Amino acid sequence: MQNVSNKINDYWFNRRVDEKCEIHGCNLYKVDFPEEQLICWKCLSETVETRKKNEGVEFSKIIKKRKSKDVLKRDSILTDYDLKAANFNNFKPNNDETTEALNKARNIAGEYLVKDNKFNTLITGVPGRGKSHLAMSILKAVNDYSDEPQSCLFISTDELFRRIKESFNYADNKYSEGNMTRLLTKVDLLVLDDLGSESSMNRDKAASDFVQRTLFGILNARKRTIITTNLNAIELSNMYNDKLVSRMEKGIQGHIIKFTDKTEDYRK
Structure with a gap:
């Protein structure tokens, strides 16, 4: 083993040249692979360490994005399971209103791709x-295409309060x-679906204090x-109440989508 080590040392000693590294001031060594060139072992070592660090950062980003993407499938609360397949490509507009x-x-999805863009969106109608x-x-567009990992969550409001x-x-x-308040406040982008269904079929009746307190906290x-x-x-x-409605309306200017009777009921 000692002989092998000595031969390796002799090999590199014979390849050392007088030219110095401009960064570290140490001798350079001549190598033939992948082409004939002079190398500095300290520079090479630093390059390898930097590459390892960068690869570690990229791996961490991949893991973080994977964990963020999983939130939508793992923690969403749905009552209509057909929504699992919903995306922009299979939304079929049938008039000017649905096309718009x-x-x-x-x-709006494009705006939400930038994590610093903070506004609410209101989608209303029959x-x-x-x-x-x-x-x-x-949600799916943001989940799939955001450069910076974002956690997205879809919540049926009525089912949330039932649970x-x-x-x-x-x-x-x-x-x-x-637990639910913590989860719903921490995710980057949240859908509260069918707001109002959790309270009463009587639309002139105020929601319970419990419902309003929980929604306000979120x-x-x-x-x-x-x-x-x-x-x-x-x-x-x-x-x-007014305080809760004002929280719903944060930044919704320009971010309202409204459906009317001009559009037919897809479920029929």
Whole structure:
């Protein structure tokens, strides 16, 4: 073993030249692979370490993005499981209103790709026109194409409150008010789907204190939320208090998509 080591040392000693490295001031060595050139071992070592560090950073980004992308599939709460397949490509506009809605949703998704863009989006109108489809499509676009990893979450509001209420009898239930509030406030982009369905079919009746308190806790801590609702502005004001409505309306100027009776009910 000692002989091998001596031969290696002799090999490199014979390849050392008088020329010095301009950075480190040490002797250079002549090598023939991949082509004849002079190298500095210290420079080479630093290059290798830098490459390892960069590869480690890239790997960390990949892991972080993978974890962020998983949130949408793992933690979303859906009542319509057809929405799992929803995206911009399979949203089929059938008139000027739906074409405009699709184009606007695409533009909004593009804005949300920049994590620092903070605004809410309101998608309103009569049932069955594609509000939830477009909301999910925005999430998927951000989930798939954002350069900086973003966690996205789709929540059926009615089902959310049903699960929270069921958790009252189980202290360690994952759907406790505290757990869900923490999850919904931390994700980068949240959809609250079918807002208003959690309260009452009577649109002139105010939502319960519990519902309003929970929604306020979520929306007050957020700056990037997509809300879909069948309610119009007056009905929202009747159902929720002014402070809560003002939290819903953060930055929605230019980010409202509205469906009317001009568009047929897709479910029919």
